[in-house]
Amino acid sequence: MAETYDFEGLNDPFSSKRSNLADDTVFYSIYSDFSLSSSSSAISDHLQALHLEILNNISPLTSDYIWQHEPFSLSLSSSNHIPHLHGKVKYGDNLDDEWFVVFLLFHLSLSFPSISIRVWDSDGEFLLIEAAFHLPRWLNPENSTNRIFIRKNEVHIVPKKQFSSTPPLKDALMLLINRPEVTRGSDSIQSMIKGRISEYPERARRNVHAVRVRVPVSVAQVLRHEPCLISLAVVGFYDRDIDTMKDAANMEKFLPKGREEELVLVSVKMSRAMYAQLLQQKFQAPKCYPMPPIPPRTDQTTYMEAELGMKIACGFEMMYQHRKREGEEGKGSTWEAFKESLERSGYFQGLLPGSKEYKRLMEKAEEYYRKSTLHCRASEMLSTPVRRIDEILASPHSLDDFESQEVPLSDDDSWLYGGEEELQSVLEERQKEMEIYEQRQKRKQKGKDKINDDDSSNLNKNDFDLGDIAKSMKSFVQKVSSYQGAEVPEDRDLTDVDFDVDRFMKELESVTRPGGEDDGSDVDAEEGSSSDMDFDESEGESDMEEPELSDDKQEKFMNTYTEVLNEELRSTTLRKSFVRAKDQSLNKDEGINAEEKDMDEDFTPVDVDVNLVKSLLDSFSSQQGLPGPASNLLGLMGKQLPQDDVGKGKGKDRDK
Structure with missing residues (x-):
């Protein structure tokens, strides 16, 4: 069981x-x-x-x-x-x-x-x-x-x-x-x-590999009766350690005659993984093992059969001695172990041995055990190998039992060296599967984008108003924007900013206050200013020592400063880059000379909304359909511009 x-x-x-x-x-x-x-x-x-x-x-x-x-x-x-x-x-x-x-x-x-x-x-x-x-x-x-x-x-x-x-x-x-x-x-x-x-x-049938090997008679006898034990022998060889290597050096169980033992040719079935594990492992034969001479003194095929058989025989010895030391076989037969498990699980319901109901349950358990063990023989062999090996080797066997039998040729092992093609085939299949998945995802995304484009296209063609851009920008700056930054869609991965607002405002006031005075009432002098507010002391002293101007003098200074600045800008083309608000009264009055008109134009306020829209349109046009700052900024505001030609047309109409 x-x-x-x-x-x-x-x-x-x-x-x-x-x-x-x-x-x-x-x-x-x-x-x-x-x-x-x-x-x-x-x-x-x-x-x-x-x-x-x-x-x-x-x-x-x-x-x-x-x-x-x-x-x-x-x-x-x-x-x-x-x-x-x-x-x-x-x-x-x-x-x-x-x-x-x-x-x-x-x-x-x-x-x-x-x-x-x-x-x-x-x-x-x-x-x-x-x-x-x-x-x-x-x-x-x-x-x-x-x-x-x-x-x-x-x-x-x-x-x-x-x-x-x-x-x-x-x-x-x-x-x-x-x-x-x-x-x-x-x-x-x-x-x-x-x-x-x-x-x-x-595929399971193909996974079984039959190979000819030369092994001692005792090993051949065990494999003849219980071929499934080859798995334990391979595991014992592949997972060997220092202690089990000592067992292989003596070969007490499977090589009682030492080098006088003769090897017999048999065919062994194992999985392809087992065959690869045995073939690829380098292992020096024990001194007591009767290995044939190394080629060319002997046939290459014969030597390889004997070498593979030597690894199997050593694996049997390692496995047998290891399990024997662990005492796994001292627990009685599998029937006794099965009966004990039934008792532990309460199968007999506390009935007294010998009672009628106890006998009925016992007969039922025995029948179940007999039927199940017929189909679990391989499992039983693998769980109780020491006892079973002793039983097999105790029965009569000799060299003559194997010399007269016909041994089929080994299966082709070209699969062992052609795995790259199979691996490449699997990788290509996975790559194709991934590409199909990505194409499917792109088609879904294109479908969503097409729906969005159709909706936005209809909106742009019918109801698109450039005035909404200016309104959205004002809302974006005044309501959405804050010291934490601009709000973005909720699915973005954001990290909270550790920011002391009160301290920042006080630091800002200390720098921007006229005269640079700082009472330092709420800021610890030992902490100093923020690292972003550090200035060179030699540059800051002269500014902080300047006397504070009165309100009248400050207003006079600003007027003078504005006149000088306008005079310098009048000789440049910068003022022409801004669109100013149209004053209809000046347009109607044709008697005003050019000098007065220029002077009045200097005081004409700039149309902030028109300049904002115009700048965004120019920036969007320069992107040539590619991602850029204008489209990204408008996207955050929930706006999508129409095609470039439509945008330019709307912009020209707006300028007019």
Whole structure:
């Protein structure tokens, strides 16, 4: 039977238990509709029957498959929540194991329409990664708990509108049962995820690699009876440490005769990942190991077969001795362990051994154990390897048992050196998927922009008034603008400014006050002025020592200063760059001479609104349709200028 595993808390992708999960393990839970509405005793019987049916269903698909670490298995839940079946598979470096599990789960959901399945790993709902460009925008790892299921060979997502927060598991399952049309994922999501497993089970068959190796007779005997143990041997070799290396140096279990042991040629099936791990690792053969001479004294192929077999034999020795030291096999047979688990879970309901009801439950448990172990043999072998290896090697075996057998040739391993093309193909597929997603987003944006352009175009053609620009600018400056800056749309990412307004105004008054006097009543003299208000002392002393002017003298000075300034500007073209307010009385009076007219024009006020609009239009025109300060500023005010020719026309009309 599969080991019992604590799955509590693993539904939460950010729980403390999930953070401690191995990065190379996939977990899954199977919920039956029957478990949501029946009594506990009936549920237990139902789940046991479902367990056996599931194992029988997938047996043809998994019988010849070599798992990297452990096979697909199921066990009954021992939690106090919804009774269900659950399991886990450690896939290690062989990612194909994880996706083969996903294929099996989809296959089961099609074969058993009344079950709902969850699958996840340490990354959370990893199925969604395959459909990342097609998910609802609201869905993310934080809110995906109890939302993603497999049912009837389709992916289901519990929508946010049904449960704004994390949905209770039972409520989510009931929604899948009663309203599957609401939870079914989009066609694009179905297509992407099913495309990932579309090559299975054929891909699973291709993942098994058969290779000829030369190994000691003891190793050949173990592989003949339990070929699935090759995974433990490869793991033992690949994850070796100093202690297990000492075991390989002696080879007490699998090389009792030392260098006198003869090697036999056998064919071993393993996953492609295992083959790569063995082939790429450099390992010096133990002194006691009967390795053939190095080429050219021997055939290159023969030496490579013996070298690969040596790594397998050393892996068996390391694994066997390591597990034997840990004492994992001193707990009794798997039946005893299974019976103890039943007692701990309260299966016998406190009944006295020997009573009629106790015997009935015991017979039922024995029948269940016999049926389930027929389909969990690989799991049993991997969980109790020491005892099983001892049993195999205790039976009679000799060199003659293997010398007469015909060994097929090794499978082609060109895939080991041609992975770049496959990787490039996958990258190109992902790149194409990303480009399609970006194009789709651009089309959506263009559609929105077109609607906005049509609305603004109609507004510009019919109701556009340049006077609104001046009004908007005044509102922008007087109401929207403040010491914190100009307000912008709410979706902008803003950072609050740490600004002492009172101190700023006092610093400003101390600098701008006539005579530069500063009573310093509210400002600490030790702090000094703000760094932005620092001036050179030699330059500031003369200004601060100047006497303060009286009001009459100050007014006379300003008038004189204005006259001199106007006189200097009269000889330039600067005044012609501003549009002044038209005084109709001066236009009608033709008797005024030119000198008086120029003098009056000097006192004619500048039309601020007209100059503002004219400057904005000129700036917008110079942008030539590109982004610039004028369009950005008007955009913040919620205004959009018409086409350049329309704008110029309006501006000319306004100037007139």
